[in-house]
Amino acid sequence: MTNPQQTEAPVADAAPSTPPDHLAVDPKSPFYDAAVLERGIGIRFNGVEKTTVEEYCVSEGWVRMAVGKARDRKGQPVLLKLKGEVVPYFLDQQAP
Secondary structure (H helix, E strand, O other): OOOOOOOOOOOOOOOOOOOOOEEEEOOOOOEEOOOHHHHHEEEHHHHHHEOOEEEEEEOOEEEEEEEEEEOOOOOEEEEEEEEEEEEEOOOOOOOO
């Protein structure tokens, strides 16, 4: 017999409708998520679309952006941490 109060758990493979709170492009970061990045993420920072965002955190309100074409001694882009309103969205959805 089945218990009428039991419900099946939601399917984990379903794509979330909102982007994660914290995401990074660098594969060495603990906040890196290849599946989310393959889907495509857009970032609006202080109301302006930004394309050079390397990492963001919505709850803390900051982004790390590449500064020009400068590189550090390990070949990674030089990043600048800026604070403000961060609005991530999936590119396959309507932009906010």
